[in-house]
Amino acid sequence: MTKFLSREATQDYFLLTLLSYHHGIIGKQVFLERLSVLSSLGDRAGGATIFANEILQGHDWLNDYTELTDDWLAQEESELSDSHGERSVEESSKDDPDGFVAHLIIAVGGISWDFHPFDDDWFPSVPHGHKRPGKSTEKLDPYLGWIYDKSKQSGRLKRKAIISLWSNDRFRETASRAIDYYLHEHPHYRGWRVSNPRRLPRRK
Incomplete structure (x- = not known):
């Protein structure tokens, strides 16, 4: 058997x-x-x-x-520049030559965040980022830009940084995987921000 x-x-x-x-x-x-x-x-x-x-x-x-x-x-790496020519989103993920992503480490607003597409934790959002280095307990809500230390809001990223993040092709790919995974693994979850969670925020 x-x-x-x-x-x-x-x-x-x-x-x-x-x-x-x-x-x-x-x-x-x-x-x-x-x-x-x-x-x-x-x-x-x-x-x-x-x-x-x-x-x-x-x-x-x-x-x-x-x-x-x-x-x-085979996903192309994408780095975006803000209006002053300084990069507000920088990737430092450890990808193989083919571009397969097990997780994405990306700098947003000068802070490095680790996004895991197969994370079963829903707080503060799906997806969410974990602040680097790994000992930090802070998480990023990429939709609203709020940073949480455990359950308390500890800061907020500027709107420009969040817009740049959602305009990044590699992040959008990782976010889509995280959402698809959560829909499969937790079909009864009702904490989505929009009626169709697969509809990502628009690019700038």
């Missing part, structure tokens, strides 16, 4: 696979083979299994390991 992984084990396996590929520990072939195992043994209703299946369905992994679906790879 086939036994399936628990939801927690499925997510841990998925994130470990992503990070291993992301940091060059495994190549594309092993990456896709591990996703195939997860597709067979992972929690059927879990977001990690659903995302693994989406990657595999967009790629004929049995016959060709050379390319991954465009939804997950």
Whole structure:
């Protein structure tokens, strides 16, 4: 009788696979083979299994390991300048040459934030950023610009910085993944800012 992984084990396996590929520990072939195992043994209703299946369905992994679906790879890096020519949004994510993102580290308003597309935490928003370095407890709401230290508002970024953030292609990709993941993993969540959470704020 086939036994399936628990939801927690499925997510841990998925994130470990992503990070291993992301940091060059495994190549594309092993990456896709591990996703195939997860597709067979992972929690059927879990977001990690659903995302693994989406990657595999967009790629004929049995016959060709050379390319991954465009939804997950080959994203151009994008850095935007404010009106004075100074960069208000800077990326410093650790991406592989193909552009696959396990998480995104990006500077907004002079502060570095880490965005995880597979974060199960909803506060203060989906998605949200974690202040770098990792020991900080501050989080960023990228919709309204508020910074929270635990549950208290501790500051707010300028509107220009938030507009630049949402105009960044790599951030929009990461935000879309975070929203899709949360919709799959937490279908009963009702804290969305808009009726259609997949509708991202407009670019400037």
